[in-house]
Structure formats: C-alpha cells, structure tokens
C-alpha cells in the first residue's frame with residue numbers, strides 16, 4: 007500500500023515511529039514473510055484476493071485455488087498464528103533478540119515491551135524456533151571446517167594444561183559444534199561423543215570436499231576419512247596450532263565459548279528441547295555477521311602507520327528479520343497441555359534423540 011519499505015530499525019521506539027499503527031506492522035510483515043509475493047499457507051497458491059468489508063479481520067485474504075478456498079493472513083501457520091498481541095510487539099521482540107548479543111531474558115523483555123513475563127517467555131521461544139537453521143541443507147559448511155564437542159556448563163576442556171574428563175559420568179548435556187572459517191557454524195545437542203553419533207551429523211553438515219580439523223578424540227578418526235583431509239590438533243601436548251598447516255580449532259572453540267557464556271546460569275534450569283532453542287539463538291547470531299574493515303592510524307616513532315583490521319559485525323537488523331521471517335510459514339506453535347507450547351514434529355530430527 008502507501009507505506010514505503012522500511013529498511014532500517016534503530017530502536018524499539020523507532021518501530022513505533024515507523025509503524026504508527028498495527029496496519030503498518032502488518033504491511034511490514036507481509037513484505038518480510040512473502041518476499042516473492044503473497045501465497046496461501048494452506049496450499050501454496052500464489053493467487054488470492056483480499057477480503058474487504060467491515061466485519062473482515064484486517065489483512066485477511068482468500069485463496070483463489072478451487073480445491074482450497076481457505077482464508078488466511080500473513081501470520082497464519084507461523085509462530086504468530088492467531089496472536090492476540092499487537093504485531094509491533096512481535097517485531098519489537100524480534101528486534102530485541104536479534105540485537106542482544108548475549109541473549110535477553112524474558113524478565114527484561116517483559117519490562118521493555120510492557121507484557122507479562124509468561125508472554126515474553128513464549129515470544130522468546132517462538133522467535134527462537136525461527137532461528138532453527140538445521141534444515142537449511144544448502145548451507146553446508148565447506149573449506150576448512152573445525153569440529154569440537156563440549157559439555158554445556160562444563161569447565162573448559164583445557165585449562166592450564168589440565169584435561170577435564172570427557173566421556174561418561176558428568177550427566178551434563180553435550181554439544182557438537184562445527185565451524186568453517188568464513189563465519190558459518192552449526193551446533194546441536196548430542197547424547198554422547200561416540201563416532202556413531204557424530205558421524206551422521208557431521209556428514210550432513212559438512213561438504214565432503216572439506217579439510218576437517220578436530221582434536222585427537224579417537225571418535226573422529228574414522229569419520230575423518232569421509233572428508234578430503236583430516237588434521238588433528240593435540241591440546242594435551244600443547245600444540246594449540248600448527249600454523250604451517252593451518253591446523254587449529256580456534257574458530258570452533260570461539261563458538262563454543264560463546265555457547266558456554268550465553269548458557270551460564272540457564273542450562274540447568276532448561277529441558278533439553280529448550281536448550282536446543284537457545285543453541286539456535288546463539289548460532290543465529292554467529293552466522294549473521296559480516297566482516298568489516300576497520301582503518302586505524304597508529305603513531306609510531308617513525309611517523310603514523312595505517313593499520314587495517316577486519317572485525318565481525320552483526321548484519322543490519324532488518325536484513326536479519328527478512329532472513330528470519332521468510333521461512334516463518336509452517337513453523338506454527340501449538341498449545342499442548344504438557345508443554346504449553348508445541349512445535350511441528352518434523353523439526354525434531356536431532357532433538358528427537360532426547361524425547
């Protein structure tokens with residue numbers, strides 16, 4: 007309609023400034039959720055007509071496909087399905103989650119948005135569900151790919167040469183993380199660090215042409231043969247890196263420490279299914295950064311020296327929203343007696359292990 011496309015959102019206040027009514031928020035969401043045109047969430051048809059009239063809900067359409075003919079809005083079959091909240095609250099909640107680098111608690115979110123904590127908690131989990139990118143088969147990791155596993159909430163595996171026990175007995179949830187060196191990473195909860203567990207996940211995540219880097223866990227030995235090459239980095243012997251071969255797992259350890267930091271104080275209160283969603287949130291942030299060149303002038307004894315360094319910055323929030331919302335259809339939340347919330351079954355491929 008008459009609103010111009012919103013390309014930037016600077017603050018929660020900016021959302022209300024640029025979307026003075028809920029109608030503007032609806033148009034914004036239509037642009038985000040239907041980037042290639044309006045389609046029916048029931049049958050996928052691209053032809054539909056708006057339903058106008060006094061009694062019709064705003065933003066209601068009717069599918070023109072004869073066998074379907076169902077009505078829908080932009081939120082149908084998304085986590086926002088049948089929401090009673092102002093759509094600007096949803097957009098603000100997404101904004102807060104995408105811009106809080108260490109995560110945002112439902113308590114803080116409730117306070118900023120003026121909703122109760124239970125609502126904020128549900129908003130958070132619905133948005134995290136959109137951050138699950140494990141189905142994105144096209145986005146396989148490639149090039150040099152580092153893999154590591156860690157206990158959630160565990161002490162760092164290697165600290166001052168002390169090697170913490172891996173293996174059984176700690177009862178802590180374990181996470182498998184893989185990261186390439188272009189800024190992309192994946193993570194999932196695993197029941198153990200055995201080859202039979204790690205192999206199938208790694209083959210799904212990582213292109214076979216990749217050069218694999220792992221630590222010396224023997225479980226990786228056999229899996230390593232599925233990839234173009236496999237280097238191991240032996241922390242026990244303090245070979246933290248072998249620069250000549252580019253053999254290090256510093257990238258994946260950085261992802262892992264991000265995971266650990268974000269989950270401090272949360273992991274023990276969470277069931278495994280929720281934990282996976284927090285992982286998705288952390289990984290979303292890691293995967294939605296871009297490198298920027300930063301130029302600095304440093305004064306030295308022989309004059310001023312210009313130094314260019316590369317820094318990772320989050321990609322603009324509206325661009326992140328576009329990526330988040332374009333796959334919103336089909337990720338509807340349902341209320342169930344046990345959980346309060348329920349997600350579509352097909353999304354539980356790896357999560358299912360812990361059911």
Ligand SMILES: [Zn+2]
Nearest residue numbers: 046049069074
């Ligand atoms: Zn239809």
